[in-house]
Amino acid sequence: MSEDQKKQLEAQLWGIANLLRGKISADDYRDYILGFIFYKYLSEKQHLYANHLLVGEDITEYRELTDEELLNAIREESLIKLGYFLEPRDLFSEVTRRGLENDYILEDLQRILNHVEQSTMGTESEDDFNALFEDLDLNSTKIGRTVKARNEIIVRILDYLNKIDFKLEEIESDVLGDAYEYLISKFAAGAGKSAGEFYTPQQVSKILAKVVTTDKDKIKSVYDPTCGSGSLLLRVAKEATVGEFFGQELNRTTYNLARMNMILHDVHFRQFDIQQDDSLESPQHLEQRFEAVVANPPFSAHWKGAANPLFETDERFSQYGKLAPKTKADYAFVQHMIYHLADNGIMACVLPHGVLFRGAAEGVIRQYLIKELNYLDAVIGLPANIFYGTSIPTCILVLKKCRKVDDNIVFIDASGEGHYIKSGNQNTLRDEDVEMIVDTYRNRQTIDKYSYVASLDEIAENDYNLNIPRYVDTFEEEEPVDLNQVAGEIKEIDREMKEVNEEIASFCNELNISTPF
Structure with a gap:
């Protein structure tokens, strides 16, 4: 066709x-x-x-x-x-x-x-x-x-x-x-805040899929703990041959949509296992490990685990020393996904920028991920207003359990002008923007005002704060000001003002009224 x-x-x-x-x-x-x-x-x-x-x-x-x-x-x-x-x-x-x-x-x-x-x-x-x-x-x-x-x-x-x-x-x-996926995206565009429950913009999905299939043309299994309509899982299959798809979704209607989407994409029922429940509190695939993990979890969601002592001994969270705060489950999702990641796997997830620098429990978890586990492979900053239903800037964290290059972390700032286009009320990444992000990640490049390969020592010197501007300098110097030229322009403006005032005074005299100055 x-x-x-x-x-x-x-x-x-x-x-x-x-x-x-x-x-x-x-x-x-x-x-x-x-x-x-x-x-x-x-x-x-x-x-x-x-x-x-x-x-x-x-x-x-x-x-x-x-x-x-x-x-x-x-x-x-x-x-x-x-x-x-x-x-x-x-x-x-x-x-x-x-x-x-x-x-x-x-x-x-x-x-x-x-x-x-x-x-x-x-x-x-x-x-x-x-x-x-x-x-x-x-x-x-x-x-x-x-x-x-x-x-x-x-x-x-x-x-x-x-x-x-x-x-x-x-x-x-x-x-x-693909046409069905197109319809889902059209509904998401008009769904406001609820859109994030069931759809990840196609270009963001493409980044995640390309990242987790780096150096691979076959993936044994892919998993999404907040799978929505299943678009992220299916996107991975466009980048590599996928053996099995696994996902979990809390919203019942969206869970049904994900299963329909799988079948409509001709994924055989034996090849996918989509479950409905809360991934953090009632995980349905706890004993399984996956070669690729992708996710766009709800940003800064509330969760009950922080107030439940049982979660302190949960294998997914116990080694980090702290639980994610009850009003921000972002790192709870990260920990959950790491637990499910196979040793040869890659994980990529979308999160709010706060995970890069917030302190307290999140700071402890972040430091443990980097210093003790050394799992963090890359931080990718995305433009603001790229997701349906929210205008906040977001980032992608890439994590691997067995990193080939294990002494540095790649930072990419794709949020600047020129790295996206405006499309109606949304900002949109173009294919060339996606390719630049993926190529920069895969080649681990330092590009002026776009990316930086930071050593782990530099990360430690910054107290494990991952805020992208600490590593990628996007400051644009202003052109030097010619003061003589400015002085000349001011004199010319002053001369023109005098002429205008004289003309106004002339009109006022003709009308026999007082001048306004």
């Missing part, structure tokens, strides 16, 4: 928003639009796979199949291959057809969505499909006050989507997945 065709698909999918915009809030119609796109995707995958299985049979079109024995065989194969099963009458196109024939389809549609989940019970894919459509409330008065109104709007959405050809049998690349 060409770039033009991809953009056309994105525009078509985004066009569904026009059916709902003004009727319900963006947060609500996001769930309906993404949910129904996912249902259509599952339906088309089922249709294509079933037709493949029917090659050589008397009936080769799945929609026409009624033979129970063949249906059962397709069900068994589908659960193994796809992880779910849809009957011919439950295909997206068939439901849409019934809706357009003025049938009431809401109950039927709800049954089908429930059946997708129920079909997986007792199988390997059960956890990945459980309650996947729970945010699609077809009886919500938000989409219509009456049953008839709700039915009509749902039929309109299905009809609109049914006319879009996903071309799944033709697409070798991840075009539909």
Whole structure:
């Protein structure tokens, strides 16, 4: 599929928003639009796979199949291959057809969505499909006050989507997945503060992904403890072949979105394990170690661990001597991720600038990370106003347990003018800005007013304060002032003022009024 065709698909999918915009809030119609796109995707995958299985049979079109024995065989194969099963009458196109024939389809549609989940019970894919459509409330008065109104709007959405050809049998690349990701970013752009819960800007994701895949074209496993919609995990797969994806997400709706996103990007259900819970207080992958860890945790979040004595003996936090403060969980997330990092792994996470210089418990943890563990590999400063929902400047910390160059830390200041562009209300990194950051990190370069390779001794001399301006001097000297030229300009201004005053006085005399000076 060409770039033009991809953009056309994105525009078509985004066009569904026009059916709902003004009727319900963006947060609500996001769930309906993404949910129904996912249902259509599952339906088309089922249709294509079933037709493949029917090659050589008397009936080769799945929609026409009624033979129970063949249906059962397709069900068994589908659960193994796809992880779910849809009957011919439950295909997206068939439901849409019934809706357009003025049938009431809401109950039927709800049954089908429930059946997708129920079909997986007792199988390997059960956890990945459980309650996947729970945010699609077809009886919500938000989409219509009456049953008839709700039915009509749902039929309109299905009809609109049914006319879009996903071309799944033709697409070798991840075009539909990318289009889905595009929709998520569009919703994030209009979601205000809640955007950070489910989406990391694509260019920031690209930096993290490129950093953790440095010198690698294959990654055994990647993990994100605050995975949101899963965009960071999927971005890593664009830089290297990933064996397995692991993630955890607190928000239930976003957790469902992450699982849909994985499946839509054609990640097999056996290749991902996304869990829903608080990563710090109820970690779901505690016994596992990962080759790559990426994250954009909630900035300076509150957490209960600081007030719980049990966390002082928790293996993730105990060796540092201090727990992260209860009003700033930033370092708690860092400690959690380090615990999960394999010895040959790389970790990159986005954090607020305060982690670089705040004292008290955070200062103790920071010093231990650098002085005792020597895990910190790089500090990358990003422009302000680059994230949806917040304008604060942020940074990326890169950490490795086995550092090749273990006597210095690379500091990069990518926050200055010329290293990003303004895009509406947001600042945006260009591809060349991303490449410069990544190349500077990988080559460990000192570049005037942009980066500096600091020795560990220098870090110690600064009391382990990592504030970037301490290491990267971005001061721009002002051009020297020619005082003789300035004096001449002042004299010229004075002469012009006298002429203006004389002209005003002349006008005042003609009008027989006093002058204002």
